[in-house]
Amino acid sequence: MRVSVFIPALYAGLLAFTLAVHAQEDVPSAELYLDLDVKDLADMNVDAPDLEPLKDVTVHRRKAFLESGLFIVLMNGKRAALEPWTQAGMKGPFFKDYWRSIKGSLKWKWKDGDDFFINYIRHPAEGATFAFIMRQNDPNSIDPVSCGFSKKYFKQSFKTVIFSAIGSTLFEIGPVSEASIGNVGYVKESGLVDFFVTPIVGVGFMIGQDLLDNYVIKKLERKIHNQIFAATLRVVLNPSRTLENALAFKRPW
Numbered sequence: 001m002r003v004s005v006f007i008p009a010l011y012a013g014l015l016a017f018t019l020a021v022h023a024q025e026d027v028p029s030a031e032l033y034l035d036l037d038v039k040d041l042a043d044m045n046v047d048a049p050d051l052e053p054l055k056d057v058t059v060h061r062r063k064a065f066l067e068s069g070l071f072i073v074l075m076n077g078k079r080a081a082l083e084p085w086t087q088a089g090m091k092g093p094f095f096k097d098y099w100r101s102i103k104g105s106l107k108w109k110w111k112d113g114d115d116f117f118i119n120y121i122r123h124p125a126e127g128a129t130f131a132f133i134m135r136q137n138d139p140n141s142i143d144p145v146s147c148g149f150s151k152k153y154f155k156q157s158f159k160t161v162i163f164s165a166i167g168s169t170l171f172e173i174g175p176v177s178e179a180s181i182g183n184v185g186y187v188k189e190s191g192l193v194d195f196f197v198t199p200i201v202g203v204g205f206m207i208g209q210d211l212l213d214n215y216v217i218k219k220l221e222r223k224i225h226n227q228i229f230a231a232t233l234r235v236v237l238n239p240s241r242t243l244e245n246a247l248a249f250k251r252p253w
Contacts, residue, residue, distance in 0.1 A: 064137040067247045068130060068167045075126070075171060076181050086182030097183045102173045104185030112191030119193050120201065123168075127202020128209065128240035129247075130167035131160035135206075136244055157203055164199035202240075209238045 079086045089097075112119070135141045141156065171177055172194055178184035217234055224230045234253040235242045242252045 060137040060139075063248070064133055064163070067133045067137070067244070068163075068170075071126075071129060071133070071243075071247055072167070072171050072174065073176055076176055076178070079178070080181050083182070085188060089182035089184070089186075089188065092183070094180070097186055098180045101179035101183040101185035101190075105173050105179055105190040106185075106192075107190075109191045110193050112193055113189040114193075119197060123194055123198045124201035124205050125240055126171075127164045127168055127198035127200075128205035129202075129243045130164040130199070131157075131203050131206040132241050132244035133167075133247065134160045134163035136248065157207060160206065161199050161203045164202050165195075168198040168202070169195060205240060209241055212237045213241070 080090070135156065138156075138159075172190075173179040173185070178190075179186075182188065184190050213234075217237055220233060221230050224233070231253040246252045
C-alpha cells in the first residue's frame with residue numbers, strides 16, 4: 001500500500017479515536033470511598049458524606065500515548081505535505097526502504113546534516129511537548145511552582161525524559177516516522193543527535209518554560225488586563241505547553 005494513501009487514513013482514524021477517548025474520559029466517574037460500615041462510622045464520629053474520595057494516582061497512559069501519537073502524525077503529515085524531498089522519498093518500495101532507513105538512522109554517527117536551529121532549538125521544543133504530555137497526564141504531577149528546586153520536581157522531570165525519548169524515537173524510526181515517510185536515514189542523511197538532544201535538552205526546555213511561567217508570565221498577567229495580549233504572551237513564552245494543551249483539546253493558553 002502506498003504511503004501517500006494510508007497516511008491520511010491513519011491521521012483521520014487517530015484523530016477520531018483521540019476525540020472519542022477524550023469525550024469518554026470527560027464523563028465523571030463514580031467516586032471511590034473507604035469501605036466502612038455504620039458501626040465504624042459511629043465509633044469514628046464521622047458522617048458518610050464528609051468522607052473524601054480516594055485520589056486517582058494512575059498515570060493516564062492511554063491519553064498520553066494517544067496525544068503523543070497525534071503529535072507524531074501531525075508532524076509527519078506536515079513533512080509529507082510540504083517538503084518536496086520527503087515526497088520524493090515516498091516513491092520507492094515501502095518496507096524495503098523503511099528498513100534501510102532504520103539501519104541508516106542507527107549508524108554510530110552524531111551529525112545528521114541539519115543546522116543548529118533545527119537540532120538544538122526546534123527538535124528540543126518538540127521533545128518538551130512530549131515531556132509536557134507525560135506530566136499533564138500524571139495525577140501525581142506536582143505544581144511546577146517549585147520548578148527547578150525540589151527533589152520531587154527533578155524526579156518527576158527524569159520520568160518525562162524517558163517518555164520524551166520514547167516519543168522522539170517513534171518520530172524518528174517508528175511506523176509513522178521520518179524513516180517510514182521520506183526515508184530519512186536512507187535517502188537523506190541521519191544521525192544520533194536527535195535521539196539524545198531532543199529528549200534531554202527538551203526536558204531542559206520544559207523546565208525553562210516552567211520558570212518563565214512562574215516568574216515572568218504570571219507576574220505580567222497580574223498587571224495586564226488585555227486578555228488577548230495576555231494569551232499571546234503565554235503562547236509565545238510557553239510554546240510547548242501551549243501545543244500540549246491543544247493536543248489534549250484544551251484551551252491552548
